[in-house]
Amino acid sequence: NAGVMQNPRHLVRRRGQEARLRCSPMKGHSHVYWYRQLPEEGLKFMVYLQKENIIDESGMPKERFSAEFPKEGPSILRIQQVVRGDSAAYFCASSPPQNSGNTIYFGEGSWLTVV
Amino acid sequence: GQSLEQPSEVTAVEGAIVQINCTYQTSGFYGLSWYQQHDGGAPTFLSYNALDGLEETGRFSSFLSRSDSYGYLLLQELQMKDSASYFCAGGRGSTLGRLYFGRGTQLTVWP
Numbered sequence: 001n002a003g004v005m006q007n008p009r010h011l012v013r014r015r016g017q018e019a020r021l022r023c024s025p026m027k028g029h030s031h032v033y034w035y036r037q038l039p040e041e042g043l044k045f046m047v048y049l050q051k052e053n054i055i056d057e058s059g060m061p062k063e064r065f066s067a068e069f070p071k072e073g074p075s076i077l078r079i080q081q082v083v084r085g086d087s088a089a090y091f092c093a094s095s096p097p098q099n100s101g102n103t104i105y106f107g108e109g110s111w112l113t114v115v
Numbered sequence: 116g117q118s119l120e121q122p123s124e125v126t127a128v129e130g131a132i133v134q135i136n137c138t139y140q141t142s143g144f145y146g147l148s149w150y151q152q153h154d155g156g157a158p159t160f161l162s163y164n165a166l167d168g169l170e171e172t173g174r175f176s177s178f179l180s181r182s183d184s185y186g187y188l189l190l191q192e193l194q195m196k197d198s199a200s201y202f203c204a205g206g207r208g209s210t211l212g213r214l215y216f217g218r219g220t221q222l223t224v225w226p
Contacts, residue, residue: 004157033212042119042202042216043158056213091158095212103148104212106157 002027004107005074006092012113019079019086021110025094031055032075033093033104034067043091049075082114119203119217126223127193135188135220137203144205147179147186148214153199161188161201190222198224 005024013019025032031050035043048056049069060067064082069075079086089111093104119139127133137147146165150158162170164179164186176189190197200221204214 108157
């Protein structure tokens with residue numbers, strides 16, 4: 001049973017370019033979360049999605065960042081006009097519909113470097 | 116706001132026991148979780164306490180006291196492979212899956 005799949009694992013972008021990060025949840029999971037981790041820091045919540053719905057985006061920066069989870073295909077985190085401060089590890093996590101334990105399962109992460 | 120405090124680093128030798136404490140200041144927290152993260156890897160779920168008391172899973176145990184806003188992770192019979200960062204995380208019942216993470220405790224196990 002495959003875990004949470006993220007790609008690309010590593011991505012290098014020049015300032016001003018766009019970054020697209022993809023996430024396929026575990027089989028049977030319909031809830032997807034995106035977290036960002038800066039070096040030597042904990043993970044910071046960005047957004048929580050279900051199929052075709054954004055449930056909670058209170059952790060998303062107001063500009064340049066967007067996320068979607070379409071009916072078909074992976075969830076996408078999109079960062080437009082990247083800046084150096086966007087360099088971080090972006091982790092996707094998923095959980096089943098009945099998540100009574102607040103347990104979420106993380107992917108291996110996408111490491112974005114902005115040069 | 117939500118904040119969780121944990122020590123930045125802990126060291127121990129193989130075979131020893133280590134306790135990583137976590138205190139939190141928040142309202143409405145719905146249990147405390149612990150995650151392990153090796154360098155460059157995915158955070159991996161270790162344990163979850165919804166209620167007060169001790170939860171044991173093999174060599175790892177976790178404790179929660181909601182009245183004290185305090186919990187800990189206990190690692191026994193330490194092995195070299197346990198060297199990693201350990202994060203406590205709290206969630207609120209109204210936003211399942213939205214976890215607030217501490218800054219992590221770097222555990223180094225020496226031979």
